Amino acid sequence: xxxxxxxxxxxxxxxxxxxxxxxxxxxxxxxxxxxxxxxxxxxxxxxxxxxxxxxxxxxxxxxxxxxxxxxxxxxxxxxxxxxxxxxxxxxxxxxxxxxxxxxxxxxxxxxxxxxxxxxxxxxxxxxxxxxxxxxxxxx
Ligand SMILES: [Zn+2]
Numbered sequence: 001x002x003x004x005x006x007x008x009x010x011x012x013x014x015x016x017x018x019x020x021x022x023x024x025x026x027x028x029x030x031x032x033x034x035x036x037x038x039x040x041x042x043x044x045x046x047x048x049x050x051x052x053x054x055x056x057x058x059x060x061x062x063x064x065x066x067x068x069x070x071x072x073x074x075x076x077x078x079x080x081x082x083x084x085x086x087x088x089x090x091x092x093x094x095x096x097x098x099x100x101x102x103x104x105x106x107x108x109x110x111x112x113x114x115x116x117x118x119x120x121x122x123x124x125x126x127x128x129x130x131x132x133x134x135x136x137x138x139x
Contacts, residue, residue, distance in 0.1 A: 004026075004037050006026075006028035006030065006031065006033055006035060007033070008028060008033035008035070009028060009030055009033065011028055011029070011031065012070075013028070013029045013030050014026040014027060014028045014035075015027055017034065021036075023036040023037065024037060048069055048071055049079050051123065051125060052065050052069055052071055052075075052076045052079060053076075053080065054123060055069070055130075056076065056080055056087070057085065057087060058095055058097075058121070058132050059087065059095050060095075060097070062076050062077055068125070068130070069125075095132050095133060095134050096132075096133050097131060098130070098131045098133075099125065099128050099130055099131075100129050100131055101127075101128050101129070105129050105131065108131065118133050118134060119133070119134045120132065120133045120134075
């Protein structure tokens with residue numbers, strides 16, 4: 001998931017297309033609309049640093065974090081190094097995860113079989129939620 005969406009069609013399928021007045025310009029690949037966004041402020045940066053490190057600790061790979069947050073895996077690796085984050089899990093451990101909106105999330109929790117024998121953690125992710133699930137006693 002990317003931080004911004006095309007203001008014309010809400011797609012996140014866009015590419016960088018130069019810098020205008022110190023602002024990054026993007027071109028939407030779905031509707032060809034050009035738009036600019038302000039450079040990310042410190043607050044948003046911190047938010048995504050925290051999210052990235054959280055996902056790292058949950059056992060996701062750098063590439064997965066890049067795909068989910070739209071943050072370069074190189075940045076994530078640098079933060080892991082900078083904050084000296086160490087994963088306590090062995091390398092075989094891997095959780096499953098889903099990105100859901102609030103309605104999908106409430107449906108998920110209203111189905112008992114989704115919860116039996118598993119632990120889940122929910123974390124906010126932009127305008128959606130990420131649900132991370134561990135199933136026990138499984139390799
Ligand atoms: Zn668009």
